[in-house]
Amino acid sequence: LMIDETKTCRFLNLPYEVAYSNTKIAGEPNDSFKVFQFRNFHDMESQYGEITKLKTWRNDLYALQEKSLAKLLVNPISMIQDELGTSIYVGTGDVIENHQYISSVYGTRHMDSVISSERGLYFIDTSYGKLMQFNGNEVRILSDELGQRNAFNNIIKEYGSLDSKEKSNIIPRNYVSDNSMRFNGITSIFDYKNSELLITFHNSNLDENQERVVVNDIPETQSKTIVYNESINAFT
Numbered sequence: 414l415m416i417d418e419t420k421t422c423r424f425l426n427l428p429y430e431v432a433y434s435n436t437k438i439a440g441e442p443n444d445s446f447k448v449f450q451f452r453n454f455h456d457m458e459s460q461y462g463e464i465t466k467l468k469t470w471r472n473d474l475y476a477l478q479e480k481s482l483a484k485l486l487v488n489p490i491s492m493i494q495d496e497l498g499t500s501i502y503v504g505t506g507d508v509i510e511n512h513q514y515i516s517s518v519y520g521t522r523h524m525d526s527v528i529s530s531e532r533g534l535y536f537i538d539t540s541y542g543k544l545m546q547f548n549g550n551e552v553r554i555l556s557d558e559l560g561q562r563n564a565f566n567n568i569i570k571e572y573g574s575l576d577s578k579e580k581s582n583i584i585p586r587n588y589v590s591d592n593s594m595r596f597n598g599i600t601s602i603f604d605y606k607n608s609e610l611l612i613t614f615h616n617s618n619l620d621e622n623q624e625r626v627v628v629n630d631i632p633e634t635q636s637k638t639i640v641y642n643e644s645i646n647a648f649t
């Protein structure tokens with residue numbers, strides 16, 4: 414059914430909060446996915462910037478902010494045994510009980526740059542101009558480790574302006590540099606057949622309406638694609 418989001422979703426600007434809806438029950442007449450209770454939210458640390466992406470990987474939920482990567486503890490339940498050997502389940506019962514910061518330095522402002530494979534979770538940090546990989550144990554700086562530090566830094570900071578913090582005047586929450594539909598931003602995909610991570614960087618000159626500048630019927634857009642092969646751990 415068509416819904417009017419201007420009436421049903423009036424509070425969408427939650428830069429530092431993760432909100433969660435009621436649980437959907439099969440066969441119910443109303444859609445619980447659109448019902449957000451007053452207390453159904455979890456606060457992240459605002460010092461690390463706005464939340465830019467929520468991503469599931471290996472059955473866990475991760476939150477990326479501008480300067481951090483955190484794991485959300487969703488419905489955590491632990492089992493302990495008492496003196497008689499009886500199993501007891503412990504937990505607060507909250508949907509999101511807490512969060513654990515994996516990195517408090519590296520994050521992302523480009524939500525479409527976040528992609529996962531079976532081996533890792535990848536994202537681009539434009540503040541430092543690096544490609545990051547989280548493999549479940551540690552955060553690696555792939556662009557530095559594999560000799561592509563200058564390439565990423567030039568594409569993001571010198572070749573274009575993908576590290577810009579300017580906000581959109583159309584959608585205040587969005588960054589101008591993170592809008593792939595207007596050919597401005599970073600888009601990542603993973604090719605499972607060839608075990609390749611493909612990252613495309615779009616840089617466009619925009620006018621005051623944030624539309625692409627066109628000169629002689631040619632849009633002023635520059636794009637580059639970098640490919641990382643997960644099987645051989647190298648840029649190809």
